[in-house]
Amino acid sequence: MRSDLFLLVCLIVGGTIFGAALALNNDYYFFAGYVVLQYVVLATGWNILGGYCGYVNFGSAAFFALGAYSTVAMHKLYPLPIPVLVLIGGAVSGIVGFGMGYLTLRLRGAFFAIATLALAVVLQTLIVNWDFVGGSRGAYIVRPEAIALFGSYIKYLFLIMMLLAIGAITVARLIERSRLGYGFATIRDDELAAEASGVPTLRLKLIATAISGALMGMAGAPFPYYIGFLQPSSAFGLDYAVNSIAMPLIGGTTSWVGPLVGAVLLGSLQQLATVTISSAVNLLIVGFLLVGFVIVAPNGIVGLVQKYIRHRPAGQVGRRRIEADAPGKVP
Amino acid sequence: MTATMTTAQSAATAALLSVDNLGKRFGGFVALEGIALSVKAGERVGLIGPNGSGKSTLVNCICGALQNEVGSVTFDGHRLNGMNAHQRTRRGLSRTFQLPRPFASLSLADNMRVPLIYTVAARGAAQGAPAIEARCLELLREVGLESKAARLPRELTQVEMRKLELARAMAAEPKLLIADESMAGLTRSEVEEILALLMRLNAQGVTIILIEHIMSAVMSFSQRLVVLVSGRKIADGEPNAVMRELEVERAYLGQ
Numbered sequence: 001m002r003s004d005l006f007l008l009v010c011l012i013v014g015g016t017i018f019g020a021a022l023a024l025n026n027d028y029y030f031f032a033g034y035v036v037l038q039y040v041v042l043a044t045g046w047n048i049l050g051g052y053c054g055y056v057n058f059g060s061a062a063f064f065a066l067g068a069y070s071t072v073a074m075h076k077l078y079p080l081p082i083p084v085l086v087l088i089g090g091a092v093s094g095i096v097g098f099g100m101g102y103l104t105l106r107l108r109g110a111f112f113a114i115a116t117l118a119l120a121v122v123l124q125t126l127i128v129n130w131d132f133v134g135g136s137r138g139a140y141i142v143r144p145e146a147i148a149l150f151g152s153y154i155k156y157l158f159l160i161m162m163l164l165a166i167g168a169i170t171v172a173r174l175i176e177r178s179r180l181g182y183g184f185a186t187i188r189d190d191e192l193a194a195e196a197s198g199v200p201t202l203r204l205k206l207i208a209t210a211i212s213g214a215l216m217g218m219a220g221a222p223f224p225y226y227i228g229f230l231q232p233s234s235a236f237g238l239d240y241a242v243n244s245i246a247m248p249l250i251g252g253t254t255s256w257v258g259p260l261v262g263a264v265l266l267g268s269l270q271q272l273a274t275v276t277i278s279s280a281v282n283l284l285i286v287g288f289l290l291v292g293f294v295i296v297a298p299n300g301i302v303g304l305v306q307k308y309i310r311h312r313p314a315g316q317v318g319r320r321r322i323e324a325d326a327p328g329k330v331p
Numbered sequence: 332m333t334a335t336m337t338t339a340q341s342a343a344t345a346a347l348l349s350v351d352n353l354g355k356r357f358g359g360f361v362a363l364e365g366i367a368l369s370v371k372a373g374e375r376v377g378l379i380g381p382n383g384s385g386k387s388t389l390v391n392c393i394c395g396a397l398q399n400e401v402g403s404v405t406f407d408g409h410r411l412n413g414m415n416a417h418q419r420t421r422r423g424l425s426r427t428f429q430l431p432r433p434f435a436s437l438s439l440a441d442n443m444r445v446p447l448i449y450t451v452a453a454r455g456a457a458q459g460a461p462a463i464e465a466r467c468l469e470l471l472r473e474v475g476l477e478s479k480a481a482r483l484p485r486e487l488t489q490v491e492m493r494k495l496e497l498a499r500a501m502a503a504e505p506k507l508l509i510a511d512e513s514m515a516g517l518t519r520s521e522v523e524e525i526l527a528l529l530m531r532l533n534a535q536g537v538t539i540i541l542i543e544h545i546m547s548a549v550m551s552f553s554q555r556l557v558v559l560v561s562g563r564k565i566a567d568g569e570p571n572a573v574m575r576e577l578e579v580e581r582a583y584l585g586q
Contacts, residue, residue, distance in 0.1 A: 179448050186434050186445055192396060193432040195416035196425070198450030198503055202415075254436065 010166040030158040036267035037161040038219050043247035043259035044168040045215025049208045051253030054188030059116035060244035062123045063213045065235035066093045067220030072133045082160055082222050089221030090214040097213020101206045124236045138231030141224040157226055168215050172256035246290045252302025261301050347372040347538050354401030355388055362388045363562045375533055377553030378542045385562040386542050390509050394426045395419045421453050425505035429512045431492040433484035440480040443467040446503035474498045490521040507538045514545055522548050
């Protein structure tokens with residue numbers, strides 16, 4: 001499907017969801033939907049580095065928080081409309097992502113993961129000690145009760161996050177089908193062979209860390225307006241780090257569909273658990289699902305579906321090979 | 332058009348590749364020392380030596396996977412020192428790996444696509460999607476893998492994997508191809524197949540350095556033989572003459 005057509009379909013689907021939520025006439029759906037959409041952006045952003053390139057980033061929370069705290073800082077300096085704040089948050093996180101990439105991309109596997117975790121700890125320490133944005137006490141962001149055109153403010157936030165999610169998915173899909181996407185895939189598969197084929201691996205990795213960081217920052221930028229009171233422990237919450245890794249892994253990391261499916265599924269499940277059981281059970285659900293998927297379906301839901309499609313045409317004897325079902329590599 | 336220019340260029344400098352006084356250490360271990368090597372355009376050179384003699388290290392230094400501390404590598408009139416591997420590939424230096432390293436998540440056709448869009452395109456020959464598609468299949472056809480274009484590398488046999496490796500190196504349209512043990516572990520007829528493939532490439536004008544343990548293959552392929560032992564070059568010349576040299580026999584055949 002052509003990209004403009006794809007975008008159109010996304011917008012129609014997004015509009016339908018928005019309309020449906022309006023029809024239900026209950027602000028709760030906007031509050032819950034916002035969180036799910038926020039995870040779609042976060043998971044899609046994470047997947048550009050973690051899924052496409054195979055570099056597992058444990059510092060998602062840091063990028064999310066950077067976006068959120070850019071908003072807090074801007075809010076104190078000069079109040080701007082949220083779409084502008086999203087761009088600023090994205091820029092800040094993108095630049096930090098680029099810097100992180102420059103410093104750590106010589107590391108691979110677990111070492112890279114640990115370095116990104118360290119980045120999150122360092123940033124959190126900085127924020128805790130920075131009084132201007134509230135320090136360890138936190139900062140209040142008083143959002144207007146209502147806004148023109150939308151009525152309640154949460155509808156406005158929901159719509160912004162919806163557009164962000166559509167934007168993130170479109171970007172991910174574009175990358176996947178471009179020269180850049182093939183380059184990212186070779187980095188995931190074999191960097192030495194990639195270089196030998198003429199792929200400038202370092203440059204591509206820097207592009208990936210910057211785009212990935214920017215998207216995760218954009219996901220965090222409207223967050224202070226959503227939550228109303230931002231403190232370091234909520235912005236740097238474990239939920240973001242764990243979910244942004246678990247959602248793509250459960251959905252499938254090799255295409256844009258995976259993070260979307262994973263985020264919608266896990267995000268909704270967590271929202272459901274929050275109102276029926278308790279929000280404390282959320283991470284437990286994610287943990288169990290993650291362990292289950294890594295064992296049973298290491299390529300996620302998308303991988304399962306692809307496998308099913310591939311094996312469906314029956315009667316073609318000789319074409320089917322006995323595959324030593326190599327347990328797919330978890331990037 | 333560039334082909335004629337580079338031919339003229341390399342004729343002027345005589346050598347397509349020249350390695351001068353190259354040295355590489357890993358900590359206290361001297362892997363290569365004082366290596367001098369010159370390869371003319373169109374030549375078929377065999378590079379042999381016992382395990383651990385530094386053959387692969389030399390290839391890595393020439394291709395940029397490793398950087399040498401001492402000495403220089405000049406290719407097609409340009410000094411390569413300090414250049415990344417991908418820059419060297421774009422200048423026309425391709426290699427295969429001792430153990431095949433296919434892009435495991437990409438189909439065979441897409442394995443061909445990567446050097447096409449990253450190396451050939453970077454040289455300025457921008458092509459449309461259908462042309463690239465056709466070229467991918469053409470490359471696979473040359474090594475007899477066209478029917479498996481949509482398959483993943485893990486579905487291939489050992490010899491097919493070697494062919495894929497060669498085809499991907501060829502996709503970058505190199506001036507010099509370094510084939511690092513492309514025949515190890517293959518049967519006699521498979522060795523013949525790969526040899527025929529390399530001869531065909533050479534006939535198309537590609538200079539080839541062949542690293543191999545199968546002596547019959549090396550002897551029938553090479554116009555010149557270079558021998559490495561313990562990181563030093565101990566012989567360089569006409570294959571039969573080199574083989575007669577006692578030192579070589581002692582070091583390599585253990586007699």
